[in-house]
Amino acid sequence: MEIMKGGRIGKDGEQEGTLCLCIAFLIYNTVFMN
Numbered sequence: 001m002e003i004m005k006g007g008r009i010g011k012d013g014e015q016e017g018t019l020c021l022c023i024a025f026l027i028y029n030t031v032f033m034n
Helices: 002-006 012-033
Strands: none
Touching: none
């Protein structure tokens, strides 16, 4: 939640990248299902 508040933080930068990857994977999965 702190990532959204502070935008991009040094330590949380990696977490944000993982979150983006997770969302991308979800979208990819949805495309494959449809």
